Amino acid sequence: MVRSTLSKLNRAVARARRDRRGNVTIIFAFAVPLVIGAGGLAVETGFDYVSQSRLQSAADAAAYAGGIERVAASPSDVIRTAATTQAIANGWTASGGTLTVNTPPTSGPNAGAANAVEVQLTQTAPRFFTAFFHELWHGLDTATRSAVAFALPELMKSCLVWDVAPVRSSLRLAGLDAASAAAVADDCYRGDDERFRTICRASLRMCASAGVFEVPGAVDAFVAHGLLTGEEF
Numbered sequence: 001m002v003r004s005t006l007s008k009l010n011r012a013v014a015r016a017r018r019d020r021r022g023n024v025t026i027i028f029a030f031a032v033p034l035v036i037g038a039g040g041l042a043v044e045t046g047f048d049y050v051s052q053s054r055l056q057s058a059a060d061a062a063a064y065a066g067g068i069e070r071v072a073a074s075p076s077d078v079i080r081t082a083a084t085t086q087a088i089a090n091g092w093t094a095s096g097g098t099l100t101v102n103t104p105p106t107s108g109p110n111a112g113a114a115n116a117v118e119v120q121l122t123q124t125a126p127r128f129f130t131a132f133f134h135e136l137w138h139g140l141d142t143a144t145r146s147a148v149a150f151a152l153p154e155l156m157k158s159c160l161v162w163d164v165a166p167v168r169s170s171l172r173l174a175g176l177d178a179a180s181a182a183a184v185a186d187d188c189y190r191g192d193d194e195r196f197r198t199i200c201r202a203s204l205r206m207c208a209s210a211g212v213f214e215v216p217g218a219v220d221a222f223v224a225h226g227l228l229t230g231e232e233f
Contacts, residue, residue: 048202049159051125058090059121062099066117070103079103083119096124130206137210149218152207153225156200200227 066083080101087099105111105118164185171181204227213219222228
């Protein structure tokens with residue numbers, strides 16, 4: 001009787017070990033937080049890029065308007081008003097942001113130029129993912145944290161690299177040869193590490209506050225992808 005019961009138990013265990021029908025559910029349950037986390041980070045990094053581009057466009061328009069007033073010898077308050085009006089018209093809001101007008105500019109290629117105007121804008125961007133990322137990160141075990149920390153820089157970088165293939169195709173249709181189309185597209189959509197670091201600044205602060213950079217080798221991984229210089233820590 002005992003032998004028969006043990007035999008049935010052994011067969012049941014063997015069947016359970018061979019039965020993989022529930023494995024997908026288990027794997028999915030473990031993977032969902034990481035997939036959602038990766039998607040959330042991609043969305044937030046992409047939002048940072050769009051926000052940075054819009055802020056730059058607003059600053060350019062504001063500087064142009066201020067420059068026109070400067071050439072017309074308008075006083076500083078008129079220059080600032082013109083710059084502010086154009087910044088607002090191009091999406092910048094005074095609530096949660098700052099506007100600085102420098103005449104002459106204090107940085108850039110026109111630094112010190114008497115008839116030039118420099119406008120610096122800042123805008124506080126909403127964070128959609130930071131709280132979730134903190135909670136997710138602190139719920140991971142050490143091995144998973146390490147894997148995620150090394151995967152994050154490539155994910156963040158991939159969200160910011162232009163896909164210029166459609167642009168090249170359009171240029172080819174316009175009559176350019178392959179080499180010329182590639183040169184024009186690369187020149188217009190060239191990405192550099194400094195731009196990536198600027199766009200990812202908020203996401204990098206999020207990683208730092210969560211403790212991502214405390215993982216051994218994580219900082220080196222971010223440096224290798226051009227998202228950190230290595231001098232921040």
